[in-house]
Amino acid sequence: MSSIDEDQALVAAALNGSAYAWDKLVKRYEGRIYNQGLRLTGNATDAMDLMQEVFLGVYRNLHRFRGDAKFSSWIFRIAHNKAVDMNRRKRFITAQPRLSNLDEDNGMDNFPGEERFEPDARLGEQQLNDSVLNMLSELSLEQRWVVELKIFQSFTFDEIAELQDISANTAKTRFYSALKKLKVVLEEDNVLS
Amino acid sequence: MSCPKTQHLLQEYFSDELAPVVRDELDKHLSECSHCSTELELLLMAQGNLQQWQEKQVPHWDRGLTLFRQEHKTISNASGFWSRWQWLPTAASFVMLCVLVFNFSIVTDDNGLTISFGGSPTSSSSIQSQLAEFQQLQNAEMQALVARIEDRADSNNVQLMQAVLEQTQRSTAESFDQIYSYFEQQRLLDLQDMRVGYEQLADSDYKTIRSLQQLVNFVGYQSDIR
Numbered sequence: 001m002s003s004i005d006e007d008q009a010l011v012a013a014a015l016n017g018s019a020y021a022w023d024k025l026v027k028r029y030e031g032r033i034y035n036q037g038l039r040l041t042g043n044a045t046d047a048m049d050l051m052q053e054v055f056l057g058v059y060r061n062l063h064r065f066r067g068d069a070k071f072s073s074w075i076f077r078i079a080h081n082k083a084v085d086m087n088r089r090k091r092f093i094t095a096q097p098r099l100s101n102l103d104e105d106n107g108m109d110n111f112p113g114e115e116r117f118e119p120d121a122r123l124g125e126q127q128l129n130d131s132v133l134n135m136l137s138e139l140s141l142e143q144r145w146v147v148e149l150k151i152f153q154s155f156t157f158d159e160i161a162e163l164q165d166i167s168a169n170t171a172k173t174r175f176y177s178a179l180k181k182l183k184v185v186l187e188e189d190n191v192l193s
Numbered sequence: 194m195s196c197p198k199t200q201h202l203l204q205e206y207f208s209d210e211l212a213p214v215v216r217d218e219l220d221k222h223l224s225e226c227s228h229c230s231t232e233l234e235l236l237l238m239a240q241g242n243l244q245q246w247q248e249k250q251v252p253h254w255d256r257g258l259t260l261f262r263q264e265h266k267t268i269s270n271a272s273g274f275w276s277r278w279q280w281l282p283t284a285a286s287f288v289m290l291c292v293l294v295f296n297f298s299i300v301t302d303d304n305g306l307t308i309s310f311g312g313s314p315t316s317s318s319s320i321q322s323q324l325a326e327f328q329q330l331q332n333a334e335m336q337a338l339v340a341r342i343e344d345r346a347d348s349n350n351v352q353l354m355q356a357v358l359e360q361t362q363r364s365t366a367e368s369f370d371q372i373y374s375y376f377e378q379q380r381l382l383d384l385q386d387m388r389v390g391y392e393q394l395a396d397s398d399y400k401t402i403r404s405l406q407q408l409v410n411f412v413g414y415q416s417d418i419r
């Protein structure tokens with residue numbers, strides 16, 4: 001059974017009232033939706049709120065899901081809409097001035113040298129994620145979405161086009177311009193350091 | 194040094210699928226044009242930096258199951274055979290509660306359940322003796338069944354008693370509410386235990402119940418023809 005068929009079987013069973021199937025369905029996607037929320041909002045509380053809204057939306061609209069589309073496309077379309085709604089209220093997705101520029105005087109933001117302390121694995125993880133968030137904050141909203149769906153969710157440009165109601169070509173162009181922008185940021189970083 | 198083809202070619206490079214002809218053309222150009230190949234390298238590096246994201250585990254949440262169960266009523270109510278036994282732990286709890294709170298004492302009848310069918314037989318002695326034998330047999334089986342059910346209830350009660358005594362010893366100022374909620378909790382646990390227990394019992398006693406039904410039918414038949 002392919003994962004697409006499995007999704008559809010789980011949807012059908014959940015519609016029939018199987019709590020087990022619903023639980024399994026949520027488990028399959030919660031990680032992707034939650035991490036998307038983290039990348040969009042930059043904090044765990046908002047990411048959690050967003051994820052819960054997404055799954056509530058999925059639950060409320062499950063009977064509308066048509067088997068001809070991929071469930072993953074369908075759920076990420078809902079996730080997209082919920083994020084846009086939430087951003088209207090909270091404004092977390094804005095092109096912000098770079099954190100590193102703001103904190104230049106604050107030595108805490110530099111990578112810890114050996115003389116300060118040994119960074120443990122957890123800290124390293126958080127630093128990697130922070131640097132990803134930093135890069136994402138350089139992008140426009142449109143670029144951010146395409147990057148999110150292409151790099152982190154592995155959708156094709158055709159799928160992204162459908163999900164965002166744009167043409168595949170527009171999606172492709174946005175992705176390229178996003179990478180170009182990030183390249184410039186990296187070059188600037190290298191000049192500065 | 195710049196190249197007029199960079200934008201177009203590199204945008205294509207990130208396409209989902211490339212025709213082999215285009216792929217060849219692209220590779221050929223990249224091997225010849227240092228501007229495009231350097232640019233591509235930097236773009237891939239930017240992409241690689243994003244891919245360093247470390248997946249975070251989702252904090253614990255109920256996955257909407259509470260809502261789901263509420264709306265689908267998947268918490269099934271006890272139905273069929275088992276619903277008839279639901280009162281048992283409740284009754285046991287209540288009796289215990291009375292014993293404890295009101296200091297009642299209850300004397301149980303050791304004779305257990307006796308079934309008498311009454312009436313003097315008018316049929317032939319052979320049928321009568323067969324019936325008596327059958328009755329005796331079934332009586333014994335019924336007694337055994339009832340004893341087993343009582344055993345189970347007893348052990349439940351003993352456990353309840355012990356637990357309640359422990360509970361009350363801990364604090365003599367235990368309020369009625371606390372005891373009651375304890376019973377309620379215990380009752381729910383019991384319900385689960387007993388359901389499993391009775392399911393096992395039912396398996397083994399299915400035959401007994403069947404023959405009891407036969408007996409009842411037979412006796413009913415006997416009194417009809419009388």
Ligand SMILES: [Zn+2]
Binds near residue numbers: 197199226227
């Ligand atoms: Zn070139």
